[in-house]
Amino acid sequence: MSNGKTALITGGTSGIGLAIARKFASSGFNIILVGSNPAKDYSDAVRDVSELSQKKKDKPWVKSYGVEITKESEVAHLVKALQSEDITIDVLVHGAGVFFDTPLASDSTTRFERMMAVNVNGMWNIIHSTLPLLKKGDSQTPGSKIVALSSICSFYSFATYSGYCASKAAVTALTRTLALELGPMGININAVEPGRVETAMHDKLINDPSQASLLRSIAEANPSKRAFSKPEDIAEVVAFLCSDGARALHGASIVVDEGTSLGLGA
Numbered sequence: 001m002s003n004g005k006t007a008l009i010t011g012g013t014s015g016i017g018l019a020i021a022r023k024f025a026s027s028g029f030n031i032i033l034v035g036s037n038p039a040k041d042y043s044d045a046v047r048d049v050s051e052l053s054q055k056k057k058d059k060p061w062v063k064s065y066g067v068e069i070t071k072e073s074e075v076a077h078l079v080k081a082l083q084s085e086d087i088t089i090d091v092l093v094h095g096a097g098v099f100f101d102t103p104l105a106s107d108s109t110t111r112f113e114r115m116m117a118v119n120v121n122g123m124w125n126i127i128h129s130t131l132p133l134l135k136k137g138d139s140q141t142p143g144s145k146i147v148a149l150s151s152i153c154s155f156y157s158f159a160t161y162s163g164y165c166a167s168k169a170a171v172t173a174l175t176r177t178l179a180l181e182l183g184p185m186g187i188n189i190n191a192v193e194p195g196r197v198e199t200a201m202h203d204k205l206i207n208d209p210s211q212a213s214l215l216r217s218i219a220e221a222n223p224s225k226r227a228f229s230k231p232e233d234i235a236e237v238v239a240f241l242c243s244d245g246a247r248a249l250h251g252a253s254i255v256v257d258e259g260t261s262l263g264l265g266a
């Protein structure tokens with residue numbers, strides 16, 4: 001059955017964000033999927049999530065929007081569209097993100113700036129702009145929940161990943177510091193720090209046969225003996241962070257990485 005609540009997921013059109021959308025849809029949430037491009041066709045993602053929603057009584061709805069999250073004007077446009085339909089947000093997930101290699105000795109500046117813009121400015125833009133749509137609570141009554149997808153790269157360094165690591169460290173720092181302002185409004189904000197998750201971000205590693213032995217050694221090095229988490233593993237933790245059981249968590253970062261960072265001595 002519809003639970004009458006709404007979850008907005010940036011990055012909800014692909015990978016981990018899509019798995020999170022599916023998880024919330026199966027709990028009866030209305031879903032707003034946010035991808036990157038107003039001209040892009042997100043009907044496959046909407047159909048995928050709707051299949052879970054449509055099994056519910058009262059049929060929760062699923063919508064998609066293409067929003068260049070780095071542009072505050074586009075995010076403001078999304079907020080206006082939601083306001084015109086009297087939509088408020090119970091769960092906000094910032095999953096939109098990009099990854100590029102940024103070797104210092106190569107021409108990496110554009111890629112560095114793009115990661116900061118999408119991963120960090122995008123997080124600021126979506127939280128800052130949707131604040132009027134988030135439900136305020138108090139010490140007794142829970143308000144909306146926010147979860148940011150960070151990465152173990154926020155605290156562990158990988159050579160040539162400087163831009164990505166810096167952007168994810170900023171996502172985790174934003175989570176901690178915004179918690180100080182959002183907590184008194186009854187809004188929890190927390191972060192999840194995945195290791196490697198089986199999504200398009202790792203297409204090359206997964207699909208290139210020449211990488212097979214590397215994949216085996218990654219799995220072998222992980223305490224879990226799996227090279228990758230599934231997007232659904234991350235979605236489970238996000239769902240917990242958005243539940244009443246997580247009400248004491250403010251500005252926390254939950255590592256979900258198959259134990260990878262332990263093996264790296266982090």
Ligand SMILES: NC(=O)c1ccc[n+]([C@@H]2O[C@H](COP(=O)([O-])OP(=O)(O)OC[C@H]3O[C@@H](n4cnc5c(N)ncnc54)[C@H](OP(=O)(O)O)[C@@H]3O)[C@@H](O)[C@H]2O)c1
Nearest residue numbers: 011013014015016035036069096097149151194196197199
């Ligand atoms: N996969 C991993 O191993 C891993 C590990 C740790 C952390 N993470 C983080 O988890 C999040 C999701 O990763 P993923 O692997 O699921 O990636 P993905 O499959 O590539 O999905 C990225 C999502 O972000 C959206 N996006 C990208 N640029 C955007 C922009 N400028 N404006 C609005 N939306 C934009 C994409 O929209 P379109 O569909 O329109 O392209 C897509 O929905 C990212 O923040 C990533 O850094 C991933």
